[in-house]
Amino acid sequence: MSISKRQLHLGLFLFSTGYHPAGWRLPEAVAGGAFDPEFLKQVALKLERAKFDFFFLGDRLASSADEQYTFPSQMIRLEPFTMLSYLAAVTEKIGLIVTVNTTYAEPYHVARMTASLDYLSGGRTAWNVVTGADTRAALNFSREKHWDNAKRYDYANEFVGIVKELWDSWEDEAFIRDKKSGVFVDESKVHALNHVGEHFSVAGPLNVARPLQGQIPLLSAGTSERSQELGARFSSAIFTGEILLEEAKAFYAGIKSKLAKYGRTPGELSILPGLVPLVGCTSEEARAKYEELSALLVTDYNLAPLSQRLGIDLTGLPLDGPLPDVSQSSHPGDKARRLIALAQSASGREDITVRELFHYFAATARGHLLVVGNPAEVADQIETWFVQEAADGFNICPPYMPGGLDLFVDLVVPELQRRGLFRTEYEGSTFREHFGLTRPDNRFAKQAALQGVAE
């Protein structure tokens, strides 16, 4: 395959028990990493040794124990700002992405916490803006129900605009700290917002100096049209959950085509799908681990959701029997065939059973692509998606921890480096530098300069 001048971006999407629902049950897996600072530290240091761009913490604002068989690491976790403040102190280069749900937060708090983390991390902070995937959160925040998509994104747009202005409250040159005269700050370089909008009134200024990165990079991860617009307007990267190459290419092209209307260029926004790499030294070893994980799933084999996904009624079929005829799928085109091909590829055979098909989709129920193979096979997939512009990089979700991450870092990353696709050294030390993003001017300083020219 050809070597591209573009460079991949790689990050870890942390699931402390692994992305595979049964990942924590492997004999070698660490099952209690979520609350173990030493475990989290070792993971972050490993990523840094591998020159990863970022360590990403998702977040949810609700919990229930019944997720234990489907997604245990979503049930309980440390609060992201607290955890990343700790990791900032024990790492030097890796970007730190904190998730904040705008639906249940205040802009002043978020501007303050992100700016503080940016200082503590030496400019390595980024903010994943979400509006909330978990509707139950409403009940934890004195609300009767989760807002609909339109209200959440109206709120989020105003919210993000305010946070960005708050970050610019203090111009970089505002601090004089002249011991002789006693002047600490040049008051003409400090800006109140006096924002009064549909949802918020915020006077400002912020009580934290302008973040080290000037503006902290934003990421977004929604699938709706409104989320894509928010991403096209504000984000430096968008996380997605595409698993089929053609759909991923269409998503990529669609988002990039929205940028021009916001005065932005395609290079300013990276598209980062999730990837679940199940790596072995050989294909056989990877498949053996895949089968071991599949056998550990605790499931009642409810085939209804999978039937819906494939457009083929699987209910009532013998689990250990062959797959039905794919041509009966109610989905247009050959989508069902392409989905089934993913499961066949993971098993390394075409004649998989209904049970094996179920196992594949149980492992990827959260929507990220599971690839089973040796280092070259996994690198081939990454390269194909990258070169064909389905992705600018990946949000890596190891199927189990820490071994699933170790194999990716030790075997696949060097292969990507050999192919010239991924950095062998950090070129910079901030999140912006990892993504080749320049530090923006302060909007208020810029306005003042423009007024000066006009006068």
Ligand SMILES: Cc1cc2nc3c(=O)[nH]c(=O)nc-3n(C[C@H](O)[C@H](O)[C@H](O)COP(=O)(O)O)c2cc1C
């Ligand atoms: C890779 C990825 C990661 C996400 N992480 C979170 C998260 O940590 N917390 C959350 O509430 N939503 C998360 N989401 C969901 C979306 O950000 C969004 O809040 C949700 O999908 C509802 O918005 P939508 O209607 O625009 O999709 C994630 C989505 C993707 C694809």
